[in-house]
Amino acid sequence: MAGPVPELEDRATRCARRLCEADRVLLASHIDADGLTSAAIAAQALERAGLPFETVFEKQLDEEAIAAIAATDYDTVLFTDFGSGQLDVIGEHEDAGAFTPVIADHHQPADRDTEYHLNPLLFGIDGASELSGAGASYVLARALADLEPGVAADGGATGAAGTTTARADNRDLAALAVVGAVGDMQASGGELQGANERIVEEGVDAGVLETGKDLALYGKQTRPLPKLLEYATDVGIPGISGDEAGSLRFLEDLDLELRREDGEWRRWSGLTSEEKQTVASALVRRAVSRGVPAKKIDQLVGTSYVLSAEPVGTELRDASEFSTLLNATARYERADVGLGVCLGNRSDALERARKLLRNHRRNLSEGIDLVTREGVTHEAHLQWFHAEDRIRETIVGIVAGMAMGNEGISRSKPIVAFAEKTDDEVKVSARGTHGLVRDGLDLSTVMTEASRAVDGDGGGHDVAAGATVPAGREAEFVERADEIVGEQLS
Structure with a gap:
């Protein structure tokens, strides 16, 4: 059966075959809504295919986290909703024979590739608005089920249209893929677009989704x-x-x-x-x-x-x-x-x-009140605030996005938020609007380039991105980020 995104079908099949060759799989995923749904889709697909696996979650897939994964005795690692942006580091461990990576992601890839890399951006599909991490996992799940056509992955027989067939070919997982896409802010203009639409159609046909x-x-x-x-x-x-x-x-x-x-x-x-x-x-x-x-x-x-x-x-x-x-x-x-x-x-x-x-x-309510009450600092092209330890670094980006439009906080500029991560590191989160993106804003580039200018690292999507930078270098980061935004929106 043809997959939901024809452009990705060959690569998804290749990735699925590699997973089926593994004795067992380590499933590593991100922690946000898109990451959780990505992991859940992959977990159910692996289980239905009879592949033993273990699941781990990472808040950030940095060098330390990748090294910890490489230190396990898993020969095959499936990365979902991250991995593309860290391919340079992952590739070093792959070259050393630590593990074979299989990646189902939608973030901007690093300047390196690997054989089993499923990412819409490699095939001309926008990973920020047309296919989420959960969507990439769903495409992989459909390919896993298709390797043995006519036989339900859970051992049951396939039948006519209905729940049994939907479970047999993993189309029932389309609902989770849509939750991931919506959680990743991909429903711009009030609805999902591009490859996401095809997943929605499969979910409706499978009886697990209703739209209107x-x-x-x-x-x-x-x-x-x-x-x-x-x-x-x-x-x-x-x-x-x-x-x-x-x-x-x-x-x-x-x-x-x-x-x-x-x-x-x-x-x-x-x-x-x-x-x-x-x-x-x-x-x-x-x-x-x-x-x-x-x-x-x-x-x-x-x-x-x-x-x-x-x-x-x-x-x-x-x-x-x-x-x-x-x-x-x-x-x-x-x-x-x-x-x-x-x-x-x-x-x-x-x-x-x-x-x-x-x-x-x-x-969130307390964080929004704090930011609105204390205000933000306006630069020429962006606005920012530093929450220090008063807002958790895991939610400061959500707070920043929700505060946009409140008194003194503009929606015509991207907002950058800082929060303490460790004694030595600061988390940076940036949020924009789809209107700003249409005008040329790409926060993934902003976060990547500005963070590396201060010996940090970052990435993400055009409308929402993040980074980690050394404590004490926030002012330098803001200066460089403001320059990049200005260039993008000029």
Whole structure:
């Protein structure tokens, strides 16, 4: 069966065959939502193919982490959602005979290649907007299943269209690939594009995904209706966004039944189609009457990605909420919890993830308040702040992105955030907007070049990237980064 991304099919098959030749595999993955879903897809594909494996997670795949991997007795290492940017270091260990790398990634490759390297950028596909790390893992998973056509990877027989066939050829893993892509901010303009669209189509055909036009607000599954509107600040509707009393008055004026029989607030996911249309139409009218630009109003509606098998009203039902739940696990050193949720643990792992999510939201809120209150420093072409040890280095980038647009924090410049990592190192996170990217911004290049200018290292995507630099050299980093951004946007 043809894979979801024909351009990658031959390379994916070659990588899959190499994995099947291994006695066992070490699976190494990144810790964000895209990394966790990448690992979960790869883990299930390996298990279904009967390949023994062990999973490890790394916050950053630096020289020390790669050396630790090389010191294990695994001859085959599968890297997911990282590895491409570290190929120069990985290649040294490969040349020394430490292990054979198989890489399923979407980040900018280092100036070296290896035989089993699956990356959309090598085939003219944008890894920042058209295929995520989870998407690359999904392409590999489909290739693994295709090596023995007609036989289910779990030993069951294949049949007509349906769940059995979807599991047999790994198309049921498309839902996790979409969660990874959404978590990696690839749904620009309100929907997934490029190769991601083909994965969505496979997920819909497999019965694990549902899509459709819907209100493009975060929290449609879990937030009470008034909170859904109050926290909807991306579009910014005067009298509703950021206004608890205003959002409630708005809803009450629509003459809707706002509470369930048990007295709890209703949620968007529990409204009828007619009720949803009533709210959406009223939001548009309010936005027009308050002078919100038409371009912003268009952003009120986007494509929704719903995981069909998950219960209505839970974080797992919506791809965006699912990805946020995952981000709340590994960023607090509990990658095992996030992986467990992805693999279907709906008891202990899910409850632990929800507790971590509550803590994550509290930390994000406090971080955003801190940055908004203390402000940022504006350079000619970028803006920055240094959180020191007051914001965790694992979430400072998320805070920076969410703070953009708040008072004194521009959306017309990329934002750079610093946070203490160790006594000797500082984490740098940078966030931009898709509009800035269209104008020429490439934060991956900015982070790579500016960090190396101060004896650090970095990389990432055009709209979001990161680096690690020596403590005390932040000013030099900012100066060089500002120069590069200026050159890109000139």
